[in-house]
Amino acid sequence: MSAGHRDLAAGRWFELSHVEQLGNVGSEVGRAVRRSRSNPALSERACHRARELLDLTLDDPRHRRSVARLREIARAREVVADFLAGENRYGTTTESLQKYFDAFAFAARRR
Numbered sequence: 001m002s003a004g005h006r007d008l009a010a011g012r013w014f015e016l017s018h019v020e021q022l023g024n025v026g027s028e029v030g031r032a033v034r035r036s037r038s039n040p041a042l043s044e045r046a047c048h049r050a051r052e053l054l055d056l057t058l059d060d061p062r063h064r065r066s067v068a069r070l071r072e073i074a075r076a077r078e079v080v081a082d083f084l085a086g087e088n089r090y091g092t093t094t095e096s097l098q099k100y101f102d103a104f105a106f107a108a109r110r111r
Contacts, residue, residue, distance in 0.1 A: 013056045018063070019107040022076070025053045026101020032084050033094050047084040051077060076100070 013021065028050035035043040054077035063069050083092040 008056060014060050017108065017111065018069070019104045021053070021057045021060070022101060023105035023108040025050055025057065026105055028053060029080055029097055029101055050080055054080065
């Protein structure tokens with residue numbers, strides 16, 4: 001676990017709602033995309049943080065009650081990793097990722 005996420009891994013992440021968790025993941029994905037050309041090293045770190053946060057989300061005991069939710073989170077992790085660090089086999093676009101994660105960020109703000 002990176003130094004930036006130790007407090008989250010220690011339990012604070014599990015205090016956030018599902019929509020807050022995925023909204024935060026979306027922020028890291030956005031950072032990775034925006035920095036991909038201007039600063040690849042920063043982009044790679046943001047990509048790593050996004051995957052860490054998705055892993056923490058998968059580890060959240062509250063999500064174990066719903067197989068569908070776990071599948072969605074796992075698929076989101078797979079798609080993000082494929083888009084940011086893989087071959088983009090799914091044909092994901094920046095716009096589709098932004099649309100997906102923005103929905104969670106908007107829902108979190110409405111609470």
